[in-house]
Amino acid sequence: MIPKLFAFITIASSLTCPAEETVFPHKMPEKKPNFPLSAATERMFSYPAPRVQDNELFSHFKYTELKGFDYHGGDGTVSRRDPTRPIFANGKYYVWYTKRASPVPPIGSTHANEATDTIPSTDWDLCDIWYATSEDGFTWEEKGIAVPRPPKPVIGWRSVATPDILVWKGKYYLYYQAFNEPSGIKGDWCPTTASFADSPDGPWTPTKEQLIPFGKKGEWDQDAIHDPQPIVYKGKIYTYYKSAFNKWPDVRDKYAVAHGLAISDNPLGPFEKHHLNPVLNSGHETTYFPFKEGIAALAIKDGNEHSTMQYAPDGVNFEIACVVELTPTAAGPYTPDAFTDSGNGRGITWGLCHFINAGTSTTQHSILARFDCDLSLDWHDPAMKQTGVWHKPEVYFKQGLSRAQRERILSKPTKP
Ligand code: AAL
Numbered sequence: 001m002i003p004k005l006f007a008f009i010t011i012a013s014s015l016t017c018p019a020e021e022t023v024f025p026h027k028m029p030e031k032k033p034n035f036p037l038s039a040a041t042e043r044m045f046s047y048p049a050p051r052v053q054d055n056e057l058f059s060h061f062k063y064t065e066l067k068g069f070d071y072h073g074g075d076g077t078v079s080r081r082d083p084t085r086p087i088f089a090n091g092k093y094y095v096w097y098t099k100r101a102s103p104v105p106p107i108g109s110t111h112a113n114e115a116t117d118t119i120p121s122t123d124w125d126l127c128d129i130w131y132a133t134s135e136d137g138f139t140w141e142e143k144g145i146a147v148p149r150p151p152k153p154v155i156g157w158r159s160v161a162t163p164d165i166l167v168w169k170g171k172y173y174l175y176y177q178a179f180n181e182p183s184g185i186k187g188d189w190c191p192t193t194a195s196f197a198d199s200p201d202g203p204w205t206p207t208k209e210q211l212i213p214f215g216k217k218g219e220w221d222q223d224a225i226h227d228p229q230p231i232v233y234k235g236k237i238y239t240y241y242k243s244a245f246n247k248w249p250d251v252r253d254k255y256a257v258a259h260g261l262a263i264s265d266n267p268l269g270p271f272e273k274h275h276l277n278p279v280l281n282s283g284h285e286t287t288y289f290p291f292k293e294g295i296a297a298l299a300i301k302d303g304n305e306h307s308t309m310q311y312a313p314d315g316v317n318f319e320i321a322c323v324v325e326l327t328p329t330a331a332g333p334y335t336p337d338a339f340t341d342s343g344n345g346r347g348i349t350w351g352l353c354h355f356i357n358a359g360t361s362t363t364q365h366s367i368l369a370r371f372d373c374d375l376s377l378d379w380h381d382p383a384m385k386q387t388g389v390w391h392k393p394e395v396y397f398k399q400g401l402s403r404a405q406r407e408r409i410l411s412k413p414t415k416p
Helices: 002-016 039-044 109-114 393-397 403-411
Strands: 062-065 078-081 087-089 092-101 128-134 140-147 159-168 171-179 192-197 226-233 236-245 256-264 288-292 294-299 308-312 319-323 345-355 367-376
Touching (some): 078 367, 140 159, 294 345
Antiparallel strands (some): 078 092, 171 192, 236 256, 294 308, 308 319, 345 367
16 A cells, blocks of 8 residues: 555656756756756856857967068078057058067077177067068068167167057057067066057057056066057957066066956056956966957966966956967957957957977077967857867977986886
8 A cells, every 4th residue: 555655656746846857968958957066067057158169269270371471591580479460451461560680599588688789688679560461361561660669768779579459540559568678687577668650551650658557566567568459348448468477586487477457548548457457367478359248368378277268258357268279379360340349249260370489499580370260259160169189299209308307207216
């Protein structure tokens, strides 16, 4: 009698109240299941899509060598690096970048005290800002200097480097680093300044002033404002920048980087730092673009969150959107809506980047290159969404042990 009653209750309750699932299903749920989940499974549903292939902020990066740039046989006397976003104007693409044309290759930041008026310390010492145009983004024609080093003591007299571009109310603004000593003397210390023009072909007028203030002594961005990258967002100019900190001159080996945000409603400032700075805790250069209602960022090389795409719906509070591989260095993405403030950013599909190790230790220089990707809401390129980037064994073996490491390992056998 009791078993019959029990069976009746079980059948009745299964009809009225279906058994709750508590095991993760085979078919990927679109929404977070409503039962206890591990931390990792919880996180699956905090990304733009639980499957990375469906994630609009995930992509492979494909690379193409550029045509049109001469590097003097790769002897280290000519270097091009840190490109801006390419922009489209007058029926063609324009890009600006740091160019070094020095009699000798750089001697390195640790020898900065030996740098002279003709001997550069780093690859971005003794540089000017040049520009090039292109019909297709693959073949470029170098047009000449956009912003030269000004005469001493004007800000940037030692080197002008690492520009980015802003188009605002029909005028053009270049923001860039302005060195007043060879990079490496105290650190990679420099302020950011600006030049403006009515046409992308110039002529450019320098403001001769610091654009974004350093932090006060003791604050993270007290010595350097690097990689300024402006976007028009919420009716204002949002300029993301990087600072290297926790470093020179007192401690030289505890380098850290983070990114800040400075906002203005005037392209020449005054800029006000966001009170939550830093807004990104990782990334050696700045690569930001409007995406949906917010801002997306690529963080590379430095920090716990390097090799990630990030997204902030408010342009300030970034969260990891996914991990990416073989990321473009110093990427300047072609971003048609960077300055349109559409409130519905469409993402990016290509841009220019640099490789800093084009030469050898005695011919050190950088080259520009093109990257392509699908970080766009309007494109769907499944080949860009595959997971896994496979390098030949040689690429891994190139990351070999040093002689000292090998000796250390062999001196302490790990066998029992
Ligand atoms: C870069 C950038 C800045 C630094 C140096 C030149 O790639 O982060 O520009 O100052 O390295």
